[in-house]
Amino acid sequence: MTQYDNLYLYIDGEFIDGAQRRSQTVSNPADGSVLGELPHASADDLDRALAAAQRAFLSWRLESPLVRSEILRRAAHLARERAREIGRHITLDQGKPLAEAESEVLSAAEHAEWHAEEGRRIYGRVIPARTPEVEQVVLREPIGVSAAFTPWNFPFSQAMRKIAAALASGCTIIIKGPEDAPSALVALARLFHDAGLPNGCLNVVWGVPHEVSRHLIESSVVRKVSFTGSVAVGKQLAALAGSQMKRTTMELGGHAPVIVCDDADVDDAARKLVAFKYRNAGQVCISPTRFLVHRTVYERFVDAFLLYTSRIRIGPGLAEGTTMGPLAHQRRVSEMQEFVTDARNGGAEIAAGGARLGDTGCFFAPTVILDPAAQSQVMTQEPFGPLAAIVPFGELDSAIALANGLPFGLAAYAFTSSSRNAHAISRGLEAGMVNINHFGAGLAEVPFGGMKDSGLGSEGGVETFEGYLITKLVTRHCG
Numbered sequence: 001m002t003q004y005d006n007l008y009l010y011i012d013g014e015f016i017d018g019a020q021r022r023s024q025t026v027s028n029p030a031d032g033s034v035l036g037e038l039p040h041a042s043a044d045d046l047d048r049a050l051a052a053a054q055r056a057f058l059s060w061r062l063e064s065p066l067v068r069s070e071i072l073r074r075a076a077h078l079a080r081e082r083a084r085e086i087g088r089h090i091t092l093d094q095g096k097p098l099a100e101a102e103s104e105v106l107s108a109a110e111h112a113e114w115h116a117e118e119g120r121r122i123y124g125r126v127i128p129a130r131t132p133e134v135e136q137v138v139l140r141e142p143i144g145v146s147a148a149f150t151p152w153n154f155p156f157s158q159a160m161r162k163i164a165a166a167l168a169s170g171c172t173i174i175i176k177g178p179e180d181a182p183s184a185l186v187a188l189a190r191l192f193h194d195a196g197l198p199n200g201c202l203n204v205v206w207g208v209p210h211e212v213s214r215h216l217i218e219s220s221v222v223r224k225v226s227f228t229g230s231v232a233v234g235k236q237l238a239a240l241a242g243s244q245m246k247r248t249t250m251e252l253g254g255h256a257p258v259i260v261c262d263d264a265d266v267d268d269a270a271r272k273l274v275a276f277k278y279r280n281a282g283q284v285c286i287s288p289t290r291f292l293v294h295r296t297v298y299e300r301f302v303d304a305f306l307l308y309t310s311r312i313r314i315g316p317g318l319a320e321g322t323t324m325g326p327l328a329h330q331r332r333v334s335e336m337q338e339f340v341t342d343a344r345n346g347g348a349e350i351a352a353g354g355a356r357l358g359d360t361g362c363f364f365a366p367t368v369i370l371d372p373a374a375q376s377q378v379m380t381q382e383p384f385g386p387l388a389a390i391v392p393f394g395e396l397d398s399a400i401a402l403a404n405g406l407p408f409g410l411a412a413y414a415f416t417s418s419s420r421n422a423h424a425i426s427r428g429l430e431a432g433m434v435n436i437n438h439f440g441a442g443l444a445e446v447p448f449g450g451m452k453d454s455g456l457g458s459e460g461g462v463e464t465f466e467g468y469l470i471t472k473l474v475t476r477h478c479g
């Protein structure tokens with residue numbers, strides 16, 4: 001029997017179980033077994049969370065940055081101490097291999113620590129006035145209660161980013177996590193509780209996603225909305241927030257292009273790209289998806305890519321040696337099947353994988369699709385799964401144009417040994433994060449965000465605080 005902790009709501013410093021509440025079953029995507037029951041928040045619970053977050057904001061906004069920093073540091077410390085256990089639970093309900101789950105927790109600890117440091121450096125400024133009797137000061141003040149909605153692919157680190165940014169800025173937060181993979185957020189609530197965060201500063205709720213988000217966003221208490229998930233849902237939430245003039249940060253979907261130039265180290269590129277493509281079974285918003293490869297190195301690249309893909313070991317995330325676990329839920333398996341069928345019907349070659357594996361759990365083979373039609377689903381819609389589409393190109397300009405041809409603009413990648421190509425690519429690509437010859441996005445100190453349909457605002461880097469602060473001018477005549 002695997003062990004899985006009880007699941008709770010966390011409101012005003014209290015862990016609340018499912019008594020007399022609606023609930024939903026949480027299951028293990030590796031074998032379908034039941035892991036636990038997740039309580040849903042009632043409308044009264046949501047109102048209580050709103051009241052608690054509002055009340056807590058009145059004191060947290062005035063709290064010393066040193067105190068905020070100390071609590072975030074303690075949370076980081078506890079995350080490291082508990083990484084193995086939290087990681088195991090993430091593997092159970094989300095599916096990713098244990099090593100990936102544990103490293104997600106450790107990297108989130110770094111985010112908490114970085115915000116603990118950087119939150120002490122939220123400065124205003126003094127603007128020289130036109131006359132000596134006038135003083136002009138710009139204050140940066142926390143915006144208020146934040147409502148956040150986080151997804152299941154990185155259930156710990158996505159939530160930590162939003163919580164750390166809100167708390168370090170002096171905001172309080174109500175967060176609805178992913179009902180499919182809830183253990184990480186319950187563990188996060190426990191961390192902050194144990195780290196001494198005052199009651200009401202962090203509240204965790206669960207429920208029917210559109211009901212919870214509407215209830216929270218429509219409340220006058222909430223001043224800021226932050227969402228990570230699909231473009232479609234992001235647009236709905238941004239519209240709802242916009243109709244009430246609320247600040248938003250939106251981390252939405254992508255369809256990352258990779259350009260492999262004729263002067264690239266082809267084997268190095270293929271090896272790195274396979275590891276990155278199939279991390280978390282491809283369920284990553286910055287996962288490389290459209291591989292545009294110069295035709296002179298196309299065959300070599302495809303051979304190397306297929307070789308490294310064949311070395312992936314698929315199995316339950318807790319099993320020794322597994323490098324790719326199941327998809328997070330059955331919806332993703334059905335979608336992968338649709339993408340593959342559509343590509344095949346359009347004339348593409350399925351050079352590896354292309355099918356579900358076994359009949360228990362949500363396993364889908366790492367899949368390589370060669371030369372799919374430009375209008376095929378895999379070339380135009382985000383697969384969010386273990387599919388790689390590889391197509392040849394002739395001229396760099398046409399590859400850049402192809403890369404920019406979709407409404408997404410999140411991450412993009414390129415492999416080249418020429419600084420001229422690197423310059424043209426980094427300036428030409430419409431993407432919030434351009435990575436050349438490696439994968440460098442997602443660190444605490446660098447901004448993470450997209451352009452076009454991929455979102456608004458950034459998380460990470462000093463940009464992270466923009467979404468949580470208001471700018472207030474104080475101008476004073478001293479005469």
Ligand code: NAD
Nearest residue numbers: 149150151152178209210213229230233251252253285384
């Ligand atoms: P989805 O859009 O239904 O859900 C994505 C996340 O948003 C889930 O955690 C869900 O609980 C939440 N959500 C859905 N509707 C919501 C609402 N009205 N209010 C608040 N939260 C809501 O999609 P899915 O089937 O769970 O996941 C697949 C798609 O989600 C992918 O195609 C991908 O684009 C997107 N996704 C993106 C990221 C990312 O990091 N940007 C992460 C996970 C999922």
